[in-house]
Amino acid sequence: MSLWFEDYSALHVLFEQWRQAGVQDLAVWLAEDASRVKACAAAMRVVRVNRQTLAMYGAQSTEELMARLGDVVRDDSMAGFASELVQLWQGHGAFHSVSVNYTLDGRRLDISLKGLVLPDRERPWDQVLVMLEDVTELQDARRLAQANERFARELFGQAPVSLWVEDFSQIKVLLDEVRVGGITDFRTFLDVHPEFVRRCQAEIRVLDVNDHTLQQFSASSRAELLGRLADVFQDEMYESFAEQLNDLWHGRLFQQREVRNRNLDGELLYMHMQLSVFPGHENDWSMVLVALTDITARKKAEAYLEYLGQHDVLTKLKNRSFYTDEIDRLLRKRVKPISCISLDLNDLKESNDAGGHAAGDSLLRRMGEVLAKAVDPPASVARIGGDEFMILLPGVDLQGAQAVVDDIHRLMALNNQFYGGLPLSVSIGTATAEQSGDLAKALHVADLEMYRNKRLHHAHRQAGTS
Template identity: 60%
Template sequence: MLHSKTERFAVPSSSEFADDAEMFELAPVSLWLEDYSGLKALFERWRAEGVISLRDYLLEDATRVEACSSQIRVIKVNRRTLSLFEADDLSHLVGNLDRIFRNDMLKAHIDELVQLWEGRAEFFSNTVNYTLSGRRLDIQLKGSVLPGHEGRWDRVLIAIEDVTEREAARRQLSTSETYARGLFEHSPVSLWVEDFSAVKQLLDDVRWQGISDFRVFTDVHPEFVSRCMSEIRVIDVNRHTLELFSSPDKQTLLMRLGDVFRDEMREHFREQLIDLWNGKIFQQREVVNYSLSGDELHLHLQFSVLPGYEKDWSLVQVALTDITARKRAEAYLEYLGKHDVLTKLYNRTFYVDELNRLERKGPFPVTVVIIDLNGLKAANDQLGHAAGDALLRRAGEVLSKAVDKPSYAARIGGDEFALLMPGTDERDAKVVMDGIENLLEVNNQFYTGLPLSFAMGAATSRPGERLEAIVKRADLLMYEAKRAHYAAASAPR
């Protein structure tokens, strides 16, 4: 993640996304929201010019790496980022990126670019950055193109974890056993020392039986995975492990490992076994464990058979970094990519994607209901946008209760909404629309002030009909209903 010093940056509206920005701001890991659309355009141009191996192309000329970096735009960073890199504010940070990202990270940045070039939506690297005062930072970087933005790469979430202390500890472990023990105990990362020798024996026994496809074997014999888990012997854990898993002491933790490693962990461990079967004795993956208090922990796991123990796996180190806050931040940003913040309904991006999915896969028939909120412009003009926003929120309340999965309600325009209802016909649509009218009546009884009113049009797919045509039919029917509504409102009484 290199950037040019002169790149521009933008800050989104704080009033509309105040709650969301607070979660982003308070995340305990460094988060960067960036725009990679310029980089994507550059990649497309290079492909058109015949570039096949991006790595070779970049290594031929370092200025090409700088060209890539200059296309990356920082949108915003959180509070932890400013404190980590010792910056006063976003402009201070962006104006000094050339001091943060130096040649030390050139190889790692090329690796990141190659991962994107190869079509991955996520990329990883371990590299070095610097604070504005010149202090070295060993970091672990993970980038992810946010859902809904895969076509443009205009929203990329970067999470940076400061692993300086851990990396320094690793570099100095060999200097002194006493010093190494102190580093182990006081490491800010959860460290486990384990004995996998019984697991290796079990794998060797299966191999001697002539098994060649271990994945198929574990599909047929899931109990083998459970047995391997039960054969792991934990030798030691450090203090941070006890804190992370809410354990008063080592004995309590070791007696309750079944509460720690459960549910999703079994599938993660199966993948770990498959990698070991294939000779991969250093592994990294994200896993889910649980503290003794029942809290779900998202962890970055690094597994390594220690040097000198490759033949029997009797000494293994596992390092667990807590990434729960980052995962929650990613999940919330993913939510924002699919939802309208004001109404809490799905947004137009999700609506378009779901419409395309239904076009390909059904189930048919598909019914589309197009809905327009009556009177929004008048409310905004006469009473102000706060009154209009209140109507929109009420519309979201009604439509969120109108349908259940696999049907969806989405806000697709300023005052326009849509219901996508796969596997439903005209009778189902009539039931839903009658239900909406009932919900409107209840809503108007609950809220004082402006009445909530919809104009609705529904259309159901015919065999061979494109969904685009259905939407147009529903849209025309909605406009007929809207004209009738205003005609009735203006008629003399």
């Protein structure tokens, strides 16, 4: 995947200036003057890109790509870019668009863009991760099919996406029978009668598939694939197929959604599916075209982006962003009681002074190992600062919290036996909110107790060296 790590902090400043100037509808504001979109583009700084990006755009180096961004993003890219800006303006932490870029040798690229604003490092929006997917082949295939139906058969055979021609006529018969039977709320009907979904699924008749489908589903021949459709359409397909049926019930003969299938080797595939009833077959659904684009790599990249947004990379624990969201969630759910444990790693500065940051990072990773083993869901533990951690224990009283503290001390002792060097030591404070509305106070009490223990630790340490 093409990944761009960018700094949007100057764009954030520009947005704030516009807000102060009274701008409310950014879409209208940008449409009034094209130079405003270009001003936004100029406020965005690319920090680095991965090697796949250089290969996608035909650049020899990052420096060459950065120097020629004007060749990559042209006037016909502005509509998609403006859509991204509006999403950011509206406060979304993630944004997406479909747009057009160009390679350095002038070739057009249709791209699907997704971005995620990572937790701020120094300034708002100073860390933005952007993922680009080249969907040129899929878009070219669609344009060709729409432009000239005479090329449909050749396109079907050579298309770089998985294409299926299917017969849904028996499914239409079944839906018509249900409608005649007086059913009006079809979604509820499907919820009450899951066997109907299975029955419709069994009535799909595959008429043909293209060569790319055989490759994508690890089939040696059409006969093998069609003979093993039960291995492809497993339980992962049930929910999405029920949604397809509901759309067909309401007359939506063109659909697109993400689905999950399996190839004949049993591997899970994430697909972007487009379903359309062929023109002239709207009355019987006897010819349906299904196009499947493998988005497994994209889904893995999205999962990684989500992981980055909620985890501390060094300790593998949750980060402060997750911690803040979790507090809000617990307050909304009115969970009670909630115990909290505030922890501060002792002697981190001394470790850094003696062995450099690598030594301090080692201590933090070890602390992460201990806390990850001591806490199980629905409890959570997050690194909320340099050497500060917080454990949230929903539904756990003070006695239960003390049991977690005892486990932490036990696991630290084992960890110190295994690792040489400076031993793990931590200052801990504990408190319990009997009512969810008392959580803020409990967090404060836990912090105060932790800081008292921190001062005692330093006092004992100084006494031992004097």
